[in-house]
Amino acid sequence: MSAAPDPTVLPLDHLALRGAGDAPALVFKDRTLSYEALNHRLGQLAAWLARVVPEAGARPGARVATWLPKSELACLMPLAAVRAGLVHVPVNPLLKRAQVAHILSDSGARLLISNAARLATLETGDLAAAEVREESAVWAEAEGLEPLGPSAAEPDALAAILYTSGSTGRPKGVMLSHANLWLGAVSVAHYLGVGQADRVLAVLPLAFDYGQNQLLSTWFAGGAVVPLDYLMARDVAKAVERHDVTTLAAVPPLWVQLVELDWPASAAGKLRRLTNSGGALTEPLVRALRARFPAARLFPMYGLTEAFRSTYLDPALVDAHPTSMGKAIPFAEVMVVADDGREAAAGEEGELVHAGPLVAQGYWQDPVRTAERFKPAPAFSRMGGMAVWSGDRVRRDAAGLLHFAGRRDAMIKTSGNRVSPQEVEDAAIATGLVAEAVALGLPDPALGQAIHLVVRAKGDPEAGSAAFQAALARDLPGFMVPRVIHWRSQMPLGPNGKIDRAGLYQELSAAVQQA
Structure with missing residues (x-):
């Protein structure tokens, strides 16, 4: 791993150009898309979007929403939308009509792409101003179009709005730029050491920042993503074995189920990386993961949608510090701020504050809640600028490792x-x-x-x-x-x-x- 990752920012859709042309980029049960095919298909989807959403050319930044499982279209949309000059609003496929209606209304989405079963659950008035297209019909129209070429979007241009629940009120949309998402992909691919030979099993919802980054960081590294919608933990183990998966990202409840499975040695031995976020690992669970997957490096992490991700723990330190959050990821400055505004001393509890280029642009059309969470970095910050004040309480030990202390809100x-x-x-x-x-x-x-x-x-x-x-x-x-x-x-x-x-x-x- 190099000393520091490259901070150069390109338009997000250029991720489709990172891998070798004939190398696998997306691996489904029945077919595989090479990087050449990935770029061609997203170009056709972008061309279709530019036709269907008039604002794509005349007024860039119109929002388009997807409410889908991990289909090809769902995987391509983060890149296709921005290539068409649009902003992607992914909707968690587990949400139901009331939550979907709120997101469509709040985002002002002009288009919703979903499947027939989900669309049938919506009622009059749920769509706000959005037009509706069924997923299969989209491809029927897009496959004959001349693909759009790579975009020239500015780094600060809005690329996506990810909706996340707050401690109070309805979900709020976090505004993410090309730079936020590109540098997040670079950072994760760098510290995980993902390469062209890796296959990443994508089990988390693509509407989550952590789930979406499975796509983006893998494509930055030129590796292959294996999307999986699973019903049982056993499905995950089978997919690892079937597709020679090297990297698995999950949240603690899924890890609990996975360590309880009777894994074939041939499957467990394929994994080289385990990455955790979305909740702290307990020491017993860390020990169980290390025993179940001895060949895999375990990366505990901490993140928040407003800054994508803040910290990771070096796998070499996991056995000695199983409950630590680690240190700042590349491109992030993570501070512990005491209640009186100074930098907290070692062992002293304070609020985790994140500064740097991964900090999002705020909450969509919500200046009040934006002002509550996005505030100037403390005076002692190296990076300065706008920072995310997480509300989470942490402490930094004498070795510089962070430890979670508690949540200020009621989430x-x-x-x-x-x-x-x-x-x-x-x-x-x-x-x-x-x-x-x-x-x-x-x-x-x-x-x-x-x-x-x-x-x-x-x-x-x-x-x-x-x-x-x-x-x-x-x-x-x-x-x-x-x-x-x-x-x-x-x-x-x-x-x-x-x-x-x-x-x-x-x-x-x-x-x-x-x-």
Whole structure:
């Protein structure tokens, strides 16, 4: 690995030109796209987009959304959209109509591409101003077009809006430039040491920054991506063996399932890299991963969508420091800021603040929340400029390694997904069956955190319980449906007259521990 990666920024769609022409770029169950084919196909898709979205030529920056599994179109769209002068808005395929409608409305998307089954779930008014195209019909029209050539977009031009839940309110769109995404790809490919011979199994949703980077960093390195929508952990193990996968990225709940599998030695031995984010690894899980995949280097990481990724731990240090977040990734400056604004001393807890060119451009059309999170870097910053103040509490040890201390906000992290408590609470109230609702994330060995919902019924809770649970299952994605519902005749109030969330959390935590 070189001393420092190249900071030169090119338009994002140039990633399709990085690999050897006949080398594999995308590997599906039934076919493989070479880099030459990847560039040709995304050029045709870009040409189709330029025809269908008039703003592509006249007013660059119009938003186009995809709501798809890991199909070819979903994989190509991050590059095809920007080649057409558009901004990509990927929608998590696990979301349901209410969340999708919000994203389409908030982003002002002019086009939604999805499959027939998902489109059939939408109702009148959900689409806002977006036109709709079914995925197979897109390819039927695009395959005969002359491909568009590589773009000449400026580094600061908007390339994508990724929607992420906040601790309160509905999902907010994080604005990412070509530079943000290009340098993120360069950084990860560099510190992971990914090369042309590598095959990366993409199991995470492409609507996540971590999931999308599986594509971008691999293509920067000239390697091959193997997209996989899996139902069971066993599917992941089979794909590793079938496609000679060398690199696997996952979140802690999936790692828990994977280490419990009885892996054939031939499959486990193929893996050379394991990368974790979306939640901290516990020491027992680190030990289990090291035992199950002894030939693989384990990269624990910490990140946030607003700055893509902040830190990674050198695999050589994992055995001695299994719970550390490591140090800053290339192109990032990560600081620990004490409560009085100075740089925290070794061992002192403070807020993690991230500066540098990976910092996003803010939240889409949301200056209030942008100002809360994106603020000038502290005076002692080397890079300066705008920084992301994460709200997460960390400490730096004497060796310079960072350790996670806790979250300032109430965000729930379950199965690798970030869930806004208010979104769950709003869905509960919208059923009309409850008057008050509080969603909390309680520790869970399999999920990281399990969603517990405390509610006060409008009528008889026994009579409405089944209907209430059915309504939540209908209106929320599976990962947002509460695992446990607690019915209360009244909610506890704090000194300020508000619901005592902290008291509820302590009470339920104690009950879970005793169970």
